[in-house]
Amino acid sequence: MAAKGIVLFGHGARDPEWAGPMKRVAARIAARSPDTPVGVAFMEFLTPTLNEAVDALAAAGVEHITVVPVFLAQGGHLKRDVPLLVAEAAARHPALTVTQVLAAGESDGVVEALADYALGVA
Template structure:
């Protein structure tokens, strides 16, 4: 049994699931399901979605929202299969700008979710399933 206690604003952390975005709003469905699963696993951890283009909120908007909600540490998790050009160049610049706007907030950028061993394993198992 897990007991969740209230966090002080000094140690409150949040997660932003960051995706590319698409013109079709249904594209965000898997990210919404991941966010719901995170919320179920850790109800005290605020989780938000953010998108590079076509959809809202933007990364800036998501960071600003979590900071306004008292979050002091944010992990940005790119829901991408690999570390492509956006994740190597554009996203670190955007995270840096957000860090400049919120110097009291710790921002960290994870590698692409698709590069995590557990995700690779899950996709492999999915691919060979009957």
């Protein structure tokens, strides 16, 4: 059984092209870990919402969801707004646990990849 699932959660933007890299990240996760259901969700402008993404994973039988903020850093959204959205989404599914982790950009691997990119294009 696929007990664990991932929601990649992004800020969102008016330009639908903005979602492209997040969709590519989801595709890489699906390719590398086919047994881990993965979805994307957005805080504003784009859909699905976090509620919609969590509902979909719950319907797929997931028991624990990790909400991975695809944000460059911790800031007001992740400290104040997103925990409320996560709590709201979790409240719709009492049997589910939903955990928000640190912004992806805070990780050493992403920091190094950003440095790689900058050195490669300069």
